Amino acid sequence: MSTILQSKTPSASRAASGAARTRSTASRWITGSALVVAGVLAVLFEQAIRVVETQAATSLVGSLFASGTMFASNAGDPVIGFTMGHGWFAAQATVVSGSAFFVGAVAIVGGLLALTGRIPAPRVLTISVLGVVALLILNQARLVLTALYMGSTAQQGAHPLDHPLGSAAMIVAVAGVLTFFFFAVRSARRAHTA
Numbered sequence: 001m002s003t004i005l006q007s008k009t010p011s012a013s014r015a016a017s018g019a020a021r022t023r024s025t026a027s028r029w030i031t032g033s034a035l036v037v038a039g040v041l042a043v044l045f046e047q048a049i050r051v052v053e054t055q056a057a058t059s060l061v062g063s064l065f066a067s068g069t070m071f072a073s074n075a076g077d078p079v080i081g082f083t084m085g086h087g088w089f090a091a092q093a094t095v096v097s098g099s100a101f102f103v104g105a106v107a108i109v110g111g112l113l114a115l116t117g118r119i120p121a122p123r124v125l126t127i128s129v130l131g132v133v134a135l136l137i138l139n140q141a142r143l144v145l146t147a148l149y150m151g152s153t154a155q156q157g158a159h160p161l162d163h164p165l166g167s168a169a170m171i172v173a174v175a176g177v178l179t180f181f182f183f184a185v186r187s188a189r190r191a192h193t194a
Contacts, residue, residue, distance in 0.1 A: 030121075032124070089154065103135050106128060
């Protein structure tokens with residue numbers, strides 16, 4: 001009798017293992033595909049994302065330091081119009097001042113890592129979402145601080161809303177997210193070989 005039970009136990013555990021592997025593969029493909037599609041869409045709809053970011057920055061500028069704000073558009077680029085003590089400024093958000101390319105890159109890299117199975121899907125999704133949120137918040141801070149710097153030091157008029165330090169901060173943030181991916185791959189590889 002015990003021989004019959006022993007022979008059934010390994011096949012039952014193999015079936016359970018196969019079902020878990022199938023769920024893992026499905027979640028990996030769903031997560032990876034969703035992240036890659038989200039990344040590609042972020043790059044394709046860069047202009048629309050930049051408009052939304054600039055509208056949000058206009059509200060922040062108005063509530064933090066400007067005495068008057070206005071969202072506008074100039075040659076297809078969104079503009080933060082604001083007054084600061086001595087006059088009006090128009091801070092034009094160019095392609096360089098948007099976060100869509102940075103966000104898209106993080107999502108695509110996360111999706112590809114999920115699709116290859118190098119990192120478990122929940123970990124990839126967590127790192128990707130936290131990285132995207134951090135980049136969006138950092139970009140808002142960059143836009144607002146650049147407008148503050150512009151209003152404090154520049155001549156009245158229209159100026160591009162990009163500053164080399166802001167761009168460098170975004171690049172460092174993307175490098176930080178990619179570093180998290182690197183360490184996640186290493187820890188997954190160590191867990192797999194152990």
